[in-house]
Amino acid sequence: MESNNDDYEVKPFTGEEEAKFKKIYTADMQYSRVGRPGYVLLSSWVDHSEDVRTMPLRPDDVFVVAFPRSGTTWTQDLVWLVANDLDFVKAKSIPLTERYAFLEDFLFLPATRMAAANDPEKIKIIDTAMRPAPEVLASTP
Structure with missing residues (x-):
């Protein structure tokens, strides 16, 4: 499966998005949008996403x-x-x-x-x- 850089582009929440999100989710966490669809992920997860994306897979996984x-x-x-x-x-x-x-x-x-x-x-x-x-x-x- 081929991918391009747009698949992993990270955009921090805008102030408006953050305000809307914090009305629903009260935990004090930072969120980002990832990829063309704009998936919402914790910013701490985004910090490690390249490690997950490129982690070596083994035959017994x-x-x-x-x-x-x-x-x-x-x-x-x-x-x-x-x-x-x-x-x-x-x-x-x-x-x-x-x-x-x-x-x-x-x-x-x-x-x-x-x-x-x-x-x-x-x-x-x-x-x-x-x-x-x-x-x-x-x-x-």
């Missing part, structure tokens, strides 16, 4: 990619169980947050990655999209 509220936690648990020979006892003894990190967590935590369950030669992507709202799909490039 597993990604669960999902819309919010579409079964992400459930899917993470199932993927972990499959990759660990359905070891339910071990799964109960280790919190899911320790067994499965979010992509952005790799910047702040020691490297722990899931092993692919059945084909270590390919990067595994499990895409969960269980009836996402039509407006979410319409706004997705």
Whole structure:
């Protein structure tokens, strides 16, 4: 997939955008718009985005990619169980947050990655999209 610099262009919020956003989200954080669609991301995430975009992928990486509220936690648990020979006892003894990190967590935590369950030669992507709202799909490039 080819990309150009417009895909990663970062624009800080204008004063008006920031005022509108702070009416809804009261946390004291800085936000930026990224790319042609103008995705809203935390400015701290933007600071590390190049590291994420260019991070080396390994054959044993597993990604669960999902819309919010579409079964992400459930899917993470199932993927972990499959990759660990359905070891339910071990799964109960280790919190899911320790067994499965979010992509952005790799910047702040020691490297722990899931092993692919059945084909270590390919990067595994499990895409969960269980009836996402039509407006979410319409706004997705």
